[in-house]
Amino acid sequence: MNPTTKPEKSADDSGDNEAERAVTATAEKNDAPGPNLAKEPGETPEAGRTDGVDGDGASDADGDDGDVLGDDLDGEYTPPPSSGLAAASAALVSLLLSLVSLIGTWSGKVISERETLVGQIDLGQTGTAEQQISEIYGDAWHAIALTNGIFAVLALIAGLVALGLPQRKSWVRPFAVAGLVLAALGLLISVGMYFDVFVSLPEPPPAQAPPAG
Template sequence: MDIKTTGKTGKTGQDETAETAETAETAGKTEAAEAAGKTERVDGAGETATDAGPLAGDPAEEPAGELDDLDDLDDDLDGETHAVTDTGVGAGAAAVVSAALAAVALTGTWAGKVVSERETLLGQIKTSGSGTPTQQISEIYGDAWHSTALVNGVFALIALIVAVTVLALPRRPAWVRAVAVAGAVLGGLGLLLSVGTYFDLFLSLPTAGS
């Protein structure tokens, strides 16, 4: 009886060992399957992130169209800046020229002096032999004064035209407008004085015996 019991006990131990081995093998397969599933899920998540592309807020992947529009806008602004600068420089120079011409028209010019001396010399030549006092006054002094007034009037008219042109230009700096206004005022005053002197409106020529 003891031998049979021992035999059964040995078989029972072998069966338990076999079951333990099968259980361990099953547990290993289960862990390997779970690990494989995790790996696949990680790979799938990586592919999903890759397919999704860059984030919408990534500044390195801005649309090319928007960049082109910004470049065009910058070019337009640069062109307008250069245009405004060029216009301001030209208008400023013209305003200064008009003021200078107006001042010269009021104070007299070298050209006016030369013309006046020429008319005086011609008058002396014409009246050297038989000219009356009235003719001498007219030829020697009157023509010289009128010639000076004519030259100064031309300078004043040019100054007035340049100043008015500058004032008519768009986008002028404030100092350009101020200088142009000064040139226009001085040019108008010089033109008025020149016209009055040329036609003897302010002072008439003296007569013989007066």
């Protein structure tokens, strides 16, 4: 036997060495430092977000305000309730104008006197009796009827407006209805007077033939 010859390793020694190397590699792998998951002092859990402010600079409060504004825009606007002043005023105006159309006005009297004066100037002393009655008296009466009829129409319009507007007082509707009734009556009388339905113009007596001489 040659003393310089190295003894061959047995299969058992090789297997033991490989097992030791595997255990050593596993231990080194377990001892390796992992990723640092600890949070630094003052660092927030979410990156790019600090104290309620998003990364784009918009705060949570702004988002809430936007939601409230959106709700207001989606809802319908409710106007404030009417005070009823317009309806009350229209009802009173209708009632007063209807009374004026029945009893007459100072303006109607002035227009009547003007028509009388115009008739006298136009006829002079040459007009017949029929012409004098028509121009001096008939036109004056018709002018009064026309003036009263205009006031009656205005009273009708005011009464209809009062009924169409919002009413807050209980007396508004009765006043408006009374104005409409009186205005209709005044308009009826004015139309009858203007067309000589109720009272016709007087007629002069027929001219007598001169006695035979």
